[in-house]
Structure formats: structure tokens, C-alpha cells
Amino acid sequence: MSTAELVNHKPGRNYLLSAIAIVSSVVVFVIPFVFIVLTAVKDRQQSADLDFAWPHQFRIVQNFVEVLEARDYMLVIAFINSTILTVASVTGMVVLAAMAGFVLQRRKSRWNPFINFLVLSGLIIPPAVVPTIWVLQQLGLFRTMPGLILIEIAFGLSFCILLFRAFVATIPRELDEAAIIDGAGPLRLFFRVIFPLLRSVIITVVVVQSVNVFNDFVNPLYFLPGDQNATVQLTLYNFQSQFSTQYNLLFMNILLITIPPLIMFLFFNRRIVAGMTSGAIKG
Amino acid sequence: MTITSARPKSRTDSTPAAQAAGKRFYTPYSFWFYLPTALLYSVLFLIPTFASFYYSLTRWTLFDSTFIGLDNFVMFFQEPALVKGFTNTLVFAVVTSGSKVVLGLLLAVLLTSRIIGRGYLRSVVFFPVLVSSIGVGLTFQVLMNPERGLINGALGVIGIDGPGWLTDPSWALMSIALIDVWKGVGLATLIYIAGIVSIPREYMEAARVDGAGSWESFRRIVLPLCKPATVTVIILSLIGGLRSFELIWATTRGGPGFTSDVIASVIYKQYQAGFYGLSTAGNVILFLVVTAIVLPLNWFLNRREVDL
């Protein structure tokens, strides 16, 4: 059915198909989120019913305040921590991976297969937690925000390098040559000529990785323990036992930590597709 | 997107830039660019990984370690949960990546067609990708509650007695796979959309002029030209599926009993129990499994593409 539309460009729209698509999208994708929102504003007793009923009373503000105040404003601290973590590690990933991906694509050497192999292993190998902690300890970085930032960068690099390498391949070499003839050194060539051209793939990397880092749960749990260091996913986890009978607060928490990705999404919705199209697939 | 693009497009090896630079060998593509990445990656990823190869051969209490050879691996394969976890891992990875390919392609075709509310539909399908696995897991745990959950409530209205999604041993793994597809299909769809919109319009026009039906053009044009996207979706979701852990942990923790355990959750349980050597051995096994499946598959898929 739908292919007909795509392929034949028949004038007019398929209303029946549209209706089916919209209705099923509401059932499958929208209702779970509405459920989260409804449960988040219910009172404690009603939320325990776990049903899809309209709230008896709206406790948006009360629940919001209660969640924020829990454990001495742990959620607020967590939001600050997560923001710092996300911004710093994603910046690091973009710069480092763009540099590496650029050279990896441009300069063919006999090391390339080996480097490619390392990059690929980073995507495949599950990181070994305790030896990593041991290394961080040696460096004096265990339980510090910089330590966790470096960890996130290290674990996220592979994916970014692959994206950048693919995208760099679409930039004509003639540009490099022109810049070199103009007397640009390696650094200037990269940062003044190439880097700005990477914009669309950078946006993809930023969106994908900031969501990854923001939603990361396992790494903060091990590399940055302690309440004063909590990140948002950890609060959800910590509250799970504390709020075991207070589904309204648990869902308010889920709702709150879903807002930053939502904002990200609203801003970059179109760009994500653009980045994918130009960089990754056509490679 | 990753591996597809790895296909070698060997351009001229001695770059014109190098020639232009003249007298001595000069390249603007300095190896120094690798340095920060290499440093960080080696210290925080490679060294611990190599250390883990050693520790997988020890009985390790974190306080001290005794070398015991391959005992951990032997024990791991005697662990009945592993056999279950092993098949579960494969089933889970195949089911989720298969569904993501099929559903992703169908949705992408739908969402590139002239349909009302296309922007809304694209957004709504993609959004779950951005929500945390823990949040999604907790939400679905509630939605899938067998007695009071919304899903069985809705099924009850139309006269179906819904199963204990996450609590019935025969359903648990498939229910988690369902949640995983729900959360991840948006990414597959996005990749396919990117593939489809990059198909030159002329191809379609030409097909139409030749009198090809819609199914025909889908099969002859869309499907083959989406091959890179398919490879990307398969590889990404296989890696994700084989390593999948957070969602399983947030919903069933491998239960009831051991019925929804996968390798990653078995590893984590050994880790939790303090069997660090054993758990690290599991890490090594998982690494081997993923490599043994993904690398040949990647090679095979990309090979086919070149032949095409």
C-alpha cells in the first residue's frame, strides 16, 4: 500500500492508511507516555491501582516538589551532575573522535587495519569494570567527575570515530589540497577547514551520545558512587526501593528525567535524519 | 551505519597533497591526531581489558587472586544457567534484530510516503529511543502487570485473557524482546528513512515509466538500494541484542527463575555474587561470542554488497 505512494506519487493522500497509522501510533507509542504523565500526577493511593484512570486530583506541584525534596534534593544535584557529565564527555568525544576519524580516513597506512580492529573492538567488547576501577585509582581519578567523564569518552569513542570516518570520506580531498597550498598546517587544516564541514554529523554524534551518556546507568554506579555524586538514572534506581509503594513519585521521577532528551529531540529532530542521510549511510 | 561504511574504497595511496608538499615527505594527516584518543583508549579500555584476560584465569576476591587456569571457563560451561542464557541470548538477538529490520523497513516506507501527520508519526516512533532503559523497563513492568496492568486490562475488554507477560516463564523473554523492539525500532526506522530518501527520484520515475507496479518497484529498487541500511540495522541491533542487559535487569532480572537470563545478566550475577574471576571469564566468553557472530556476518553482508 504505502509503497504505492512512495513509488507512484499519485496525487492525493491515502486517508485510510493515515488513519490506521495514527490510531495505532497513539495506542502503541503515545499511551505509555500518557500513562507515565497521568500516574505522575495522581495521589499515592490512586497511583497504586496502576490503571489508566483519570486522576481524582491533580498533584502536579506536590508530587514534583516531593520528588525534588527527597533525600535532600538529590534529584536536583543529580541533574547538575548529569549535565556536567554529559556536556563535558560529549564535547571530548566529538573533538577527539573527529580528529582520529579524519586521519584514519585520509591517511592510509599499514596500521589502518589494526586501528580499525581496535575501533571495532571498542564497540564489541564489554568493558571490564573492576580492572578499570583499579586503573582509575592509580591515576587518582576514581570517584571523581573527571574520571567518569574520561570513562564515558573512552567507551563512546569507537562509535563516534566510525561515524566521523564515514563522513570525512564524503568531503572532497580537493578541499584539503587547496588549504594546504594556501599554507595551512595539519591543525589549521583540520580545525578551520574540515571541522566546520562536519556539522551535520557532529549534530548526530551530539544527539546520540548525549542521550547515551545522560541515560547511562552502569558506569556512574561503579565509577562515581556516592549520593553527592548521583546522576539522574541512579536517582531512579535509588528511589525504586524508597518509592516502592509510591508509584506516583516513581513516575514523576521518570517523567522528569525524560524531559532533557525530549528537549534535545524537539531541537534536533530534523537534523538527526539529515546527519544520518548525509554521513552514515551514503558513507 | 558503522560497519557499512568500512567498505574499503581504496583511493590513491600517495595523496596528491603529499606530492604537492614537495621536497620531503609531508602529510597533513598527522599521526599526532591519534595521540589523545590512543592514550585515553589504551589506559581506560585496553589495559583493563587485557587485565581481565588474566583475571579470567584466576579465582579473584578483589583482595587477592589465585591462578587456577581454565577452571573458571569449565565452571562457566557447567553452570546450567549459562546454557539457558546462551540460547536466550541468541534468540533475543535474532528476534529483536529481525523484528527491527522488518518493522523498521515497513515503517520507513510508510513514513516516507504521502501520509497525513508524517512529521508527528516520525517523531513518535523515534522518541522511545531517547528514553532511558531503566525508565522504560520500570514503566513496562507496571503496564505488563498480569492482574492490574494496562495491557491485560485492555485485552480483557476485548475478551482476551492476557498472559503474565514478564512473570510467565514461557513469555518473559519474548516480552522483553517486545519492549526492546518498541524502544529500538525508531532507530532502525530512522536509518531506513535515511536510506530511502537518498534513493534518487529518477529511479522511481523510470520504474514508473516502465510500468512497474508498486510492489515491483519496492522489490527492485527500494529493497536493494536499502541494503547498506539493512546491514547497519542488523549489525547494530545484533551487537545491542547480544550485549543486552539494562532492559532485562530493569524488568525481570533474568527471572522468573533463570528463564530470561542472557549471557550479560549471568555475568552480572556472578559479578554481584563476588565471583569476580568467574564473571570476568564470562566477559571473555561474551566477547568471543559477539566477535564470532558479528565479524563473519559483517564480512559476509558487505561482501554480498560488493558483488551486487
Add this chain to the structure above:
Amino acid sequence: MTFRPGTRGPAVLAVCSLALTACSAGSLGSSDDSGGGGSIEITYLIGNQEQDLKEAQQLSKDFTAKNPGITINLETRPSGSEGDNIVKTRLSTGDMTDVFAYNTGSLFQAIAPDKNLTSINDEPYIGDLDENFRKTVTSGDKVYGVPSGGFMGGAVLYSIPVYTKLGLQVPKTWAEFIANNAKIKAAGGGVAPVIQTYGETWTSQLFVLGDFHNVAAAEPDFADKYTKNQAKYASSPAALKGFEHTQQVHDLGYQNKDFASAKLPDGLKMLATGKGAHYPILSGVVNDMIATNPNAAKDVGLFALPGDDATKNGLTVWTPGGIYIPNTTTGDKLEAAKKFLGFVASPDGCKSLASAGVPTGPYAVKGCELPADVPQAIKDMQPYLDKEGGSSLALEFLSPVKGPSLEQITVEVGSGIRKAKDGAARYDEDVKKQAQQLGLAGW
């Protein structure tokens, strides 16, 4: 071997009501020297359960009131095995807080106390610790911890209104228990005879773990042999009973309908509202139950898990968690930490704990008494403790061997996925890894 506070009970009471002042003086004594100077801050790591947190907050508040120079910052960690991991990791990397709470018994042995902890052998309050408790925080000949709460019973909580309505008697044998269940089921009214909550897997283990008094009564040397790899759950008829009971309750359809997905709060609610009759669980949950269902304080009673022999029926007891000082704590902080432990191990400490919530059972410090208004379920523990041979410590406090997968296995057995005998054999395999990891002889 056998836990008999009863033999000492009256003596302890007598001594302590007299010596109440002496006890507290002893612990206060350590606080007058050197304390004065500038303010010291120490950090105390605890599990994130609501009750743990409340008690810790109360303790630190009351402690600071007595020792104005010292403030205690709380830090939480996940509870359960994730928390175990964090404790181990932090100890091994020398990064533990100044004071931390952790389990006693086999889990305590697993954190290598001799290497990581500071012994409290020389502290004056050491003699005030209950002997059974002290054993569970001793490694080699050194004692390392003070109790962070009261004893707990692993037993059956039951709905008194259901019992009165149907005219039932508290069962002393498993056969009577099953007969009661049959009557409850026959009476209908939607009352589940046995509440099971596999949504929280740990709650599934009670038929096995709580049955240990009966095992010990039938095979007194089971724990020793078990440690030496000479006794097994699958091959010991008495020990196998726990698994068989788990299976039987499922096979006879006595569980609540939503047993597979229900969680602890659901189970407690069912019990408190009379929708369920029996709930095999730890007495530590009583506090939570009463917080949400105040009537449960008098509507819910407790009896020990029944075995085969009515004359030997008794309660399986869990010792409280411990509070420890890692050996990375030094100088002023060490002094402050020791003072804090001294405070916890004094009657003032118990009073502080009692004001933070309902006790889980009798305290493990001399001079500590339960408040008069404890809930019925906690009161019901006392007769068992007072009776000679009426109670035993749980196996995990007598043997370091405890497998990590018991909760999954009992869920399987209780859900009909696996047979009792098979489950027990599986658990024996599971335990082997633990014993080897600990480097025990004979494995």
C-alpha cells in the same frame, strides 16, 4: 549452635535493669577523653532502604547531640547484592567511608575482615554485645562490628482476624499448617492461604531459610557438615523439606493468584487487610507493614515455620546487621568512629533506634529492652526466644557457605518450573562456587 536467649534472658534483664546506668557509663566513658577539640566529620555508608535510612538519621542525630564535636554525614548505597558489590569494591580500592553498615555472617566473612577492617576487641562495650551476635561479626579471634538493629525472625506472619473467623489454631507441624490452608481455601472469600511475592525474589526463600531450626533439630550437626562439604540440601531429608514445602504450596494452589508479579508491599497489604492468611517472611518487614496499615500492629501475628515434630518446633533467627570501621579510617576520624560504634552498642543507641521505627525483634546489646508497645508479631517472637531450644540462628550465620542463586531457584520451585529435589541439587551446585571462592577446605 542453638540460639537460646531464654537461658540468659532473665539474667540479662536483671543485670541490665540494675546496670543500665553502668552500661551507658561504659560507653560514655570513651567519649569524654580527647573529644573536645574542633569538630570532626565522619561519613557513614548505609543501605538505601527507607527504614535503614530513618534509623541511621536518628542514630546520627542522637549521637551528635551527645557528642557535639562530631557530625555524621550519611551516604547511601543500593541494598541487596548490588550493594554488596559496592562495599567490596570500595574496600578493595581503599575508598570506604569512615564507618559503614553491612551484613553479618557469611557475607561479612566475604569482605576479608582481617585485611580491611579495624578490630574493636579492646573497646569497653565488647562485653555488652550479645554472644550470638558477636560470633557473626568475628573473624579469627577478632570482633569487628556492633549491631545496627534488632534480631529478626524468619517466620510466618498470619492474619489474626482470618484465624479467629475460621476458628483456627496456630499450627505446630507442617501437616497442621497444610490443614489450616485447606480450611482457608475451602472457606473461600478470596482469601489466599499463602502469600508469595516473587516480584521481589528474595521473599521466595523463606520456606527454605526459615526452616533451618527444624533442620537443626533433626540433624544437629548439619551446619558443620555443610561447611565441610559433607552434608547437602538434596541428600539430607530434613534440609530438603524446605524445598518440598515451597513446591507443595504451589502444587496445592494455595498461593495468591498474582504470586508471580506481586511485590513485598502488595504481600504486606494483602496480609494486613485479611486478603491473605499466611506470609512466610522476615520479621523486619513488620515496620513497613504497620507504616502503611496501622491496624496490622494487632491484626498480624507470627509463628515459626512448622516442621514435622511439634515438640521441636522453633524459630529461625537472623542476627542484626553490623556497623564496621574500615582500616582506612585513621586519626581523629578513627576516634570519632569508635565513639559512634560505642554509642550504637549502648542502651542509648537502642533507644535511638527504637524511636526511629518499630523494632524488628529483640536487641543484641545488653541493657536494651523492647518498648512495651511493640506490634503483636514482634511480641510473638519472645516465647520462642525464651524457651530452651526454641530458636536457632539461620544457616548463613553458622556457615560461611551460602549460594547466590537460592532466590531464583526457590522462585522456580515455587512457580512449578522445577521440582523440589532438582532445585535442591541445583542449589548445592550453586553453593560449591561460593565455597571454592572462599577457599574452604574440602571443596
